[in-house]
Amino acid sequence: MVFTMDGNGRFVRVYEVARRTIVMDTPFIFTMHEGLPRQGPGSNACTRKAFSMLADLPARPEILDIGCGSGMQTVELARTCRDCRITAVDVHQPYLDDLARSAASAGAGDRIATVRASMDDLPFGDASFDVLWAEGSIFVVGFREGLAVWRRLLRPGGYLCLTEAAWFTENPSPEAAAFWNECYPAITTVPGNRAIAEDAGYEVVATFPLPASAWWDDYYTPILKRLADLRSKVAGNPEAEVLIAFEEREIAVFREHADEYGYEFFVLRKKE
Structure with a gap:
């Protein structure tokens, strides 16, 4: 949606x-x-794959999950990185309540804190986090805008890991083009998004498409x-x-x- x-x-x-x-x-x-289970496309396998690409993290990384929803990926991050601390943010309290229950069931309740806040007005200081995570959420503020306003939250050399809708073809069919022009006209190609990220002050470490599953x-x-x-x-x-x-x-x-x-x-x- x-x-x-x-x-x-x-x-x-x-x-x-x-x-x-x-x-x-x-x-x-x-x-x-x-x-x-989720409020947008994704999987635990994709979460683990993206996290495996992060190098030189501190011993106890601080992670901010932006627009976490009910937090399937949040809990998977906690399982994958046993020494991390995660702050999970969403505007809808029932999602955060679901996440808190899932975290407790997974034995990660002491390492996941929930905060009710809007992703375009995040209440955290500059350079507060080693990793920002945003699966299926940046479209709410816009890809270009999110990259710009969230960058201040990262420590030097920190990572931003996110999923974003993208064209896999330069010539989409009329039906697909009409749908996306109506609901998210900012959609562009993967190379187009790479260029936006580089212009916003990021190195593109890797990208990969989510499978249909x-x-x-x-x-x-x-x-x-x-x-x-x-x-x-x-x-x-x-x-x-x-x-x-x-x-x-x-x-x-x-x-x-x-x-x-x-x-x-x-x-x-x-x-x-």
């Missing part, structure tokens, strides 16, 4: 339906995604079941019905055009 943030720190999504604009406010968006296993398949359950409950609520229809369209476009676009994992390092 793609949505944006308004001036009051609320997540909203604007849809053009029958020549009118419907603004979908936060509550139902979160209801759709509560209790799911990272979209289906813990994200699209569970949310399709959720949508089926929600449809009857929101009958007569035009905004909720539009949001469900848009989610179903998103999944249908991916099913047909997954070879044209996807999420790319970017492992970036702050230049001195």
Whole structure:
């Protein structure tokens, strides 16, 4: 699901339906995604792969997980790096509550702290972290903007690891292009994103695409079941019905055009 943030720190999504604009406010968006394994594409294997590319970390690295959602990747980071301390940030408290329970179950509750905050106004001092982690969240503030405003949080030589939507072709099909031009017109190619990162003061250590399984296993398949359950409950609520229809369209476009676009994992390092 793609949505944006308004001036009051609320997540909203604007849809053009029958020549009118419907603004979908936060509550139902979160209801759709509560209790799911993930709130966006990803997998534990991809999290581990990206972390394995980080070199010269301190003995006890400080990690900030930005837009953590319910925190599948947060807990996996804690499993992968036994000596790290992680601060996980999200605006939705139920996600943070789910993460706290998962962390406790994994025996990592003492190394994961949750903070309710907006990712475009993070309440941390400069050079506070060795690693910033952002799986499926930077689009909320924008790729270029996130790279710029988050950079101050990194210590010299620190890493920013994130996933971002990207074209895998220079000539996408009309259907895929129309969908992304509507919901995230800033999408560009992997080389285009690499250039943006370098211009923002990062070295591109590595990139790799998420496999299709990272979209289906813990994200699209569970949310399709959720949508089926929600449809009857929101009958007569035009905004909720539009949001469900848009989610179903998103999944249908991916099913047909997954070879044209996807999420790319970017492992970036702050230049001195």
